[in-house]
Amino acid sequence: MAVTDAAGDPVKAKARALYEARRTRVPIAPFTDSEPDLDMADGYAIQQQLVPLLLADGDRVVGHKVGVTSAAMQKMIGIDTPDYGPVLSSTVYRDGDAIPLSRFIQPKVEAEIVFVLGSRLQGPGVAPTDVAPAVAGVAAAMEIVDSRIVDWRIKLADTVADMASNGAVAVSSRLVPLGGLDTRLIGMTFTRNGELVDTGAGAAALGDPLAVVAWLANVLGEVGVALEPGHMIMTGALHAAVPLTAGDVFRAEFDRLGPVTIRVEGS
Amino acid sequence: MADVHELAARLTKAVTGRTAIEPLSDDVAFSDPHPALDLETGYAVQRVLREQAGPRVGWKLGVTSRAKQAQVGVSDPVYGFLPGSAALDLGAPLRTGELIQPRAEPEIVFILGRDLAGEHVTAADVLSATSGLAVGIEVLDSRFRDYRFTMADVVADNTSAGRFVVGTPVPAAGIDVRLVGVLLEKNGELVATASGAASLGHPAAAVAWLVRRLAASGEGLATGEVVLSGGLTAATPVAAGDVVTVSIDRLGTVELACT
Numbered sequence: 001m002a003v004t005d006a007a008g009d010p011v012k013a014k015a016r017a018l019y020e021a022r023r024t025r026v027p028i029a030p031f032t033d034s035e036p037d038l039d040m041a042d043g044y045a046i047q048q049q050l051v052p053l054l055l056a057d058g059d060r061v062v063g064h065k066v067g068v069t070s071a072a073m074q075k076m077i078g079i080d081t082p083d084y085g086p087v088l089s090s091t092v093y094r095d096g097d098a099i100p101l102s103r104f105i106q107p108k109v110e111a112e113i114v115f116v117l118g119s120r121l122q123g124p125g126v127a128p129t130d131v132a133p134a135v136a137g138v139a140a141a142m143e144i145v146d147s148r149i150v151d152w153r154i155k156l157a158d159t160v161a162d163m164a165s166n167g168a169v170a171v172s173s174r175l176v177p178l179g180g181l182d183t184r185l186i187g188m189t190f191t192r193n194g195e196l197v198d199t200g201a202g203a204a205a206l207g208d209p210l211a212v213v214a215w216l217a218n219v220l221g222e223v224g225v226a227l228e229p230g231h232m233i234m235t236g237a238l239h240a241a242v243p244l245t246a247g248d249v250f251r252a253e254f255d256r257l258g259p260v261t262i263r264v265e266g267s
Numbered sequence: 268m269a270d271v272h273e274l275a276a277r278l279t280k281a282v283t284g285r286t287a288i289e290p291l292s293d294d295v296a297f298s299d300p301h302p303a304l305d306l307e308t309g310y311a312v313q314r315v316l317r318e319q320a321g322p323r324v325g326w327k328l329g330v331t332s333r334a335k336q337a338q339v340g341v342s343d344p345v346y347g348f349l350p351g352s353a354a355l356d357l358g359a360p361l362r363t364g365e366l367i368q369p370r371a372e373p374e375i376v377f378i379l380g381r382d383l384a385g386e387h388v389t390a391a392d393v394l395s396a397t398s399g400l401a402v403g404i405e406v407l408d409s410r411f412r413d414y415r416f417t418m419a420d421v422v423a424d425n426t427s428a429g430r431f432v433v434g435t436p437v438p439a440a441g442i443d444v445r446l447v448g449v450l451l452e453k454n455g456e457l458v459a460t461a462s463g464a465a466s467l468g469h470p471a472a473a474v475a476w477l478v479r480r481l482a483a484s485g486e487g488l489a490t491g492e493v494v495l496s497g498g499l500t501a502a503t504p505v506a507a508g509d510v511v512t513v514s515i516d517r518l519g520t521v522e523l524a525c526t
Contacts, residue, residue, distance in 0.1 A: 071457065185516035187448030187462030196333055196468050199499075201448030201460035201516070238460065255446035255462070255516060 011042075015049035018162055021148035022054075025105050028148060032155040040083070043160025050163065051086055062232060063087040064220070065143065066212050067164040069205040069236025079156055082206065084216055085164035087232060093170040095140075098265040101246050104146040107167050109244050109262070110237035111190045111252030113183060113202055113209045114141035114171055117231045121213070123221025131213045134227075137175035138183065140260040142252050143234055144168040145241055169234055172260040183209045187255040188238050192248055200238030209235035269308050275315035278424055281410035287367050290411050290420045306345075309422030313347065316425055320350040324493060326481075327405065329426035330418070331466040331473050331497030341418055344467060344497065346477050347426035355406075355432040360526040363507050366408040366429055370502035371523065373451045373513040375444055375463055375470045376403035376433050377494040384487025388478040390471035396488075397471075399436025400444065402521045404513050405495050406430040407502050433493055434521040444470045448516040449499045453509055459500035463515075466497030473497045 014031055021028045031046075032038050055061070068074055069082045093099055101107070118136030146167035149158050159165045184203040191197060206212045212235040217227050227233065244250065246266030253259040274291050281288045291312070292304040317323070330336055331344045355361060363369055380398025408429030411420060421427060444463040451458045467473040473496045481487055488494065505511060505525050514520040 182516070184450065185448040185514060187446045187464075187516055189445060189462050189464040196464055199449075199460075199462040199465040201450055201462060203448075203450050203457055204460040207457060253446065255443065255448060 011045050012049050014046045014161060015053060018046070018050050018148050019053045027105050027150040030149050030153050030155060030158045031161065032158055038155075038157035040079070040156055040160055043157040046161035047085060047163055050161070054088060060089040061086045062089045062092060062230075063234065064216055064227070064231065065164055065166055065169070065234035066216050066236050067145070067159070069212055077156055077159075082212065082215060082236065083156070083160050083164045084219065085166050087166070087169060087234060091166065091168040093168060093262065095170065095172045095260045097170060098263045099144065099168060099170070100265045101244070104144065104167055105148060106152060107144045107146045107244055108241035109142055109144050109250055110241040111188050111200070111239065111254075112141050112143050112237055113186060113205065113235050113254070113257070114139050114169070115209070115213055115233045115235065116175055117227055117229055117233065119229050120226050121217045122226035123218035126214045126217040126221070128208065128210045128214045131210045131217070132178055135178045135213075138178055138181065138257060139175050140172040140252060140254040140257040141234060142170045142250060142260055142262060143237070144244070169232070170260055170262045171232065172258055174258050176257050181256060186257065189253050190239055190242070191251045192242065197242055198239035202238065204238040205236035212236055269304065271308065271311045271315050274312045274423060275319070278312070278316060278410050279319070281367070285365070285367050287412035288410055290416045291423055292417045292420050304417065304419040304423070306419050306422060309419035312423035313425050317348050320348070320352070322351050323348050324351045324354060325349040325495070326477055326488065326492065327426060327428055327431075327495040328466070328473050328477055328497040329421065333468070339418060344473060344476060345418065345422050345426050346480060347422075347428045349428065349431060349493065349495070353428060353430050355430050355523070357432065357434065357521070359432075360524045361406055361430060361505070363505065363525050366406070367410065368408060368414070369429055369505050370407045371505050371511045372405050372407065372498035372502040373449050373461070373500055373515065374403035374405050374495045374498060375447070375466070375515065375518070376401040377471070377474050377496055378436050379488050379490055379492045379494070381490050382487060383478055384482055386479055386482045388475050388482075390469055390475045393471045393474045393478065394439055397439045400439045400442060400518055401436040402434035402513055402515045402518045403495050404432050404511060404521055404523050405498065406505070431495060432521055432523055434519050437518055442517050447518065450512075450514040451500050451503065452512040452514075453503055453505070458503050461499040463499065465499040470496035
C-alpha cells in the first residue's frame with residue numbers, strides 16, 4: 001500500500017520521508033519496493049516536492065548535478081538517459097576543505113568536470129555548440145554522492161526522487177576559460193591517500209561534458225526552468241565512485257584544470 | 268629443468284597454426300620435480316622466441332595497472348619484445364584472420380632518441396632520452412585459450428604481443444603524460460577512458476622499470492627503438508569489420524580498421 005501524508009498526497013508523503021531521512025540520517029526503504037511501477041516522472045514529481053522543503057530551511061539552489069552519465073551506469077540502472085537534481089548552497093565545499101563524514105549516510109566520492117555559467121541557457125533546442133558561449137569557465141571538482149535509500153538499493157525512481165543521490169560537491173577555486181579546450185580529452189587521475197585509485201577522461205560523461213550541459217538545459221527547458229548565470233553544472237563521474245572513510249584524503253587532478261583535494265573528517 | 272626450446276616450439280606452433288593452446292604451466296612435467304613454471308623460465312622461453320624472431324624494433328610492457336597487479340597478486344609489470352614483423356603501418360588494416368583471439372588497447376608509445384641502459388634509470392632519464400611520444404594501439408593475441416594463463420605463461424608468450432601501430436610522434440617536452448586523457452572507441456562507441464597514470468602511475472616510470480629490468484641481463488634500449496608503455500584501459504576484443512580509434516590528448520588519434 002502506498003504511503004500518504006495527512007492530506008492524502010502520496011507524492012508529498014514521499015518527499016517528506018526523504019526530507020526526514022536527510023535530517024535524521026536514517027535511511028528509508030526504496031519506494032519501488034512497495035510500488036514497483038514508479039517511474040522517472042514519479043521520481044521527479046517527488047523531487048519537486050522535496051526541494052522546497054529544503055529551501056524553506058534557508059538553503060539555495062546554486063546549480064545542478066547530472067548523474068548516470070556513463071554508458072556503464074546507465075546499463076546498471078537499466079536506462080538510456082542521465083538524471084539530474086539541484087546543487088544546494090549548503091553542500092558546496094572548496095578545494096582543501098575538510099568534509100565531515102557525519103553529514104552523510106553512505107557516501108561515495110567521484111571526480112567530475114564542473115562548468116560555471118556566465119549567461120542564461122534555456123532549452124529546448126540547445127545544442128552542444130550553444131553551451132560554450134554561455135560558459136564562464138571550467139573547473140576541477142569532486143562530488144560526494146549519498147543515498148537516503150537503505151544500502152543504496154535504488155531503482156531509477158528512488159534515486160531521482162532523492163535528488164539524484166546528491167551529497168556534497170568540492171570545487172577548485174581556479175576557473176579556467178573554456179576557450180578551445182576539448183573537454184572530451186581532459187585526463188584525470190584520482191588518488192586516495194596518495195595511492196592511484198582510478199583514471200578517466202572527460203568523454204566518460206555522456207561522450208563530452210559539454211553535451212551534458214546541453215542535455216540538462218533541454219530537459220529543464222521542457223519544464224520551464226533555465227540554467228542561470230553563476231550556476232555550477234556538475235557533469236557526471238569520470239570513473240566508478242569510491243566509498244570514503246574518516247581520515248581519507250582524496251585528490252582529483254585534471255589536465256589543464258589542476259587539482260581539487262578534500263579531507264574526510266571523522267565523526 | 269624445463270626444456271625451454273620445446274615450450275617455445277609449442278607457442279610458435281600456436282602462432283603458425285592460429286590455434287590456442289593450454290597454459291604451459293598446466294603441464295604435468297612441471298609438477299615434479301619443478302613445482303611450477305616460474306617467471307625466470309618464462310623469460311627464458313621468451314628469449315628463445317626472441318632469438319628466432321626477425322629484427323627487433325622495440326619493447327612492450329604488460330600488467331602495468333595497479334588494479335590488475337593486485338588482482339593477480341604481483342607488484343611488478345612484465346615485458347616483451349616487438350619484432351618488426353608485428354608492426355602495422357598507419358592506415359593499414361589489421362588482418363584478424365592471421366590472429367587467434369585479438370584484443371586492442373590504447374598505449375602511449377615512447378621513441379628513443381638515444382641509447383638508454385642502467386640499473387638506476389628513472390622516469391626523468393627516460394624522458395630526457397625520448398625523442399618523441401605517440402599514440403599507440405596494441406593488438407594482443409594470447410596463444411593461450413581464453414587468455415587463461417599464469418604470469419610465467421604470459422611472459423613465455425611474449426606478453427601476448429600480436430600486432431601494433433604507432434601514430435605520428437610529437438616532441439615530449441612540456442607534456443605531462445601522467446595526465447593526458449585517453450579515449451578508446453570501437454565502431455564510433457566509447458569503450459573506455461583513462462589518463463596516462465593508468466600505467467604504473469606514470470608511463471615514463473613504466474619504461475624506466477623496463478630499462479632497469481633489462482640491465483639485469485646486460486641489455487638496454489637502443490636509439491630509434493619504440494616502447495609500448497602499457498595498456499591504459501582493459502583490452503577490447505576485435506573482429507573483422509570493427510574499427511578501433513584511440514585518441515590521446517596532446518598526442519593525436521590513431522584508427523585501426525579490422526578485416
